[in-house]
Each structure stands twice: as structure tokens, then as C-alpha cells.
Amino acid sequence: MDFWHFMVTHRQEILGLTIEHVTLVGIAILLAVLIGIPLGILITRRPQLSRPVLGVANVIQTIPGLALFGFLLPVYWIGARGGRLAILALILYSLLPLIRNTYAGIRGVDPAVVEAGRAMGLTDRQLLWQVELPLASGVIVAGVRIATVVSIGLATIAAAIGAGGLGELIFRGLSMVNDSVILAGAVPAAALALSADMALGALERRLGTLRTRS
């Protein structure tokens, strides 16, 4: 069967799986941002926590994807549904770039500017929201971008544990030894990753100009 022919005849299914894929990644990134960015901020305030927090996130990153899915399978409630499990795994993988970039972004703000803010009587919260986060935003978005692109790729493997998404076509094609079916999963997944990369890259550059206006 020819690739284009398969794409056209199965367009409804492919569209459904793409939506499923985007939903998995979208939920995971949203939750990872809500956990990772505050953790990144926390370790700029409590430097003694930076080593353990970054260390743990680093170790998680080194676990091979398929093995992580396997480890999480017996976990109560999480293991019961492939989707839940996939989202948790994607969150865990996304934490390192988010925490690290938030930390590095805030630490990279010109110390003279931070000191000027403190000397003007800004509270720690005002300093964070008005000065540090805006100036670190380009670097933080770069972390979101890395996490998103990696998650889109990784989510294809989650089909192995029944999470759905475009990986289903890849695994089906593998078992059928049919390249067209594999490509029908792989090409849309790659297109998703590229568009996310470009969109977040554009945002990152826009925010980055804030910094270079110094």
C-alpha cells in the first residue's frame, strides 16, 4: 500500500490519533510547567536545594523511556490507564529542562539590575515578577520548547503501553512490516514537533529581545 494512499484513506483515524497525541503532550507540558517553573524559582531562593533538585531531575532524565513506562506500570491509579501513565512519564522527563532553564535564566539576570531593584525597596515578590521573570522569560521558554519537542517524540513510545496517539500507527506498521503505516504515524509526529519548535522558537526570540535591550 502506498503511503499517500494510506494517509488519504485513513485520514479520520490519523486526525483522531493526532488530536490524542497533542492532548497527551499538552496536558503533560502544562502540568510540568506548573511544577517545574516554581521549582526552578524555589532553588534560586534556597540555593542549598539546587543540587538535590537538579540531581533528581537529572537522574530521571537518564532512565530510558520504555523502562520508565515499565517502572510506572504497577503504580496504583496511574498504571490503570495508559494515558495517565504516559502523562506522568512525560511530566517527569520535562522537569529537567524546565527547572534548569528557570534557574539558569533567573541566575543569569544582570546582578547590578537585581541589586538596583532591591535597593529601590522592591519586595522579593515584586523583584521576581517585575524584574527577574521578565528578564529570564526567553531562557524559560527555551526550556519549554525543549521539553515540548522531546515529549512529542517520546509520546509515540507511549502507544506501547496503550496510551494511544500517533505511536499506535508506528507500532502497527512495525508488526505488519509495512513502511507506509509506520510513516503515517511518524510523519505527522515529526510535523508536530517541528511546528512546536518553530512556534516556541519565535516566542523565545521575541522575549529574548527584552534582554538585549539593556
Add this chain to the structure above:
Amino acid sequence: MTNPANDEPAISFDHATFRLNGRALVDDLTLSVKRGETLVLLGRSGSGKTTSLKLINRLLVPSAGDVQVNGRATTAWDPIQLRRGIGYVIQDGGLFPHFSVAKNIGLVPQIEGWPANKIQARTQELLALVGLSSDLLDRYPQQLSGGQRQRVGVARALAADPPILLLDEPFGALDPITRSEIQKEFRDLQQRMKKAVIFVTHDLREALLLADRIALMENGRLIVDLPVDDFPHSREPLVRAYLEAFSGAEAR
């Protein structure tokens, strides 16, 4: 912050020492500045001038002794309240690169909850005060010249009309002509303001131009503290060395 009576010092160091890793960066400093008076802290790099300034707005806390602002130890102040009453200007302004000139100047009034029209009027007024055109309000710091940035830095420090002004080598990075202009403007400004001003510099000419009193520091210690007119007549060897270094530079 309430203004103290005119004769009561706005700022006073009482045997203040600041140690870092066992080394005294400021060593047993006793010094005071009254309202309406400009004290220049003169000394070379590493003499403890900047550290002394940071002890006033509690960016640093003395290891021993006391630093008082309006008769109250800095450690007894709420640091945020203390700092809102002290303008602080650093080299190259320390402006927020992501804020326009207007937002940089208006930040403290804004977080103090001033109404928008009052902030706007104050911003315009300050810009005129430091000799800048209101065309610059929407510019970003990067789009300004060094002299303009420094003027904005002074305007920002004055925004909420603090009774105390601290300046840390504010004009050090400027070219000689701009520098000389801005020094003269600052001297005029300061005579109208009636604030307690501490100005840090390593430039004797600047010190002689702007000071009511000059305090010379070396290795964290106060060497002399003299009215500006008496300073050139001091027999203190370090003062002589300064005067010679600068007269030599002028003769060439």
C-alpha cells in the same frame, strides 16, 4: 519616612565594621551626615566606599557597631520601608532593560500605589529636572546614550522624593565632557533639594566640586573627615598623595 530635625544626623555610622570571610571591608567607621549636606566618600577601589553605602540601605548589615538612619539602627527598620526612603544611583544607572524610561522612573511610585496621572506628572517633572526631553519617555535604556542613562538613573532615584540619596560612582563611565556637564547640573540640583547625600567617587576633582565634606577612606578605615575647604590644607600624607596625583595630572 519622616524628616528628622535639621540638626539631627540623617545617617550616622557608629563604630560600624563589616567583615567578609574574616577580612574587615569597613573597619570601625564613625561618620555622620546631616540633612541638606553632601558628603563625598573618597578613596581608591577596595577602600570600603561601596560597602559603606550598602550598609546604609541594608543591602549589607554591619558585623559590629551600628548604622543609623534617622536615629534608628538599619537593623531595626523594615528593610523595604527603609529603602523606599533612600534613593540609590549606581554606575551606568542600573536601569531595568525591559522597562521604558517612563516605567523605570515611575516604578517606585507605582508600587507605592500612586494614581496613574500623578505618576505621569511626576515622571515628566523629573525628566525636566535632570535635563532630558520628554521625547525619551518611551525609549528603552539601550536606546539612550551613557549620559542620558545616568540622568534617568538619577531621576529614578528621586522619584518618590526620598530624604536621602546615595550615589555610587554614578558618573564614572561617562566621557569627560558629558561628565563635567552632568556634575555641574547635579551640583545645582543638590543645592535645591536639601537632601542628605552621600556620593562615592575616586575622583578628587569631582569630590572638590560636589562635596560639603570629604571623607577619605583607605583599607576600610576613615583617614580624614574634613569640610571641603579644609581638605586641600590637610597635612595627612594620604591627602597630600591625592592632591599631588591630581595636580600632576593637571599640569601635564
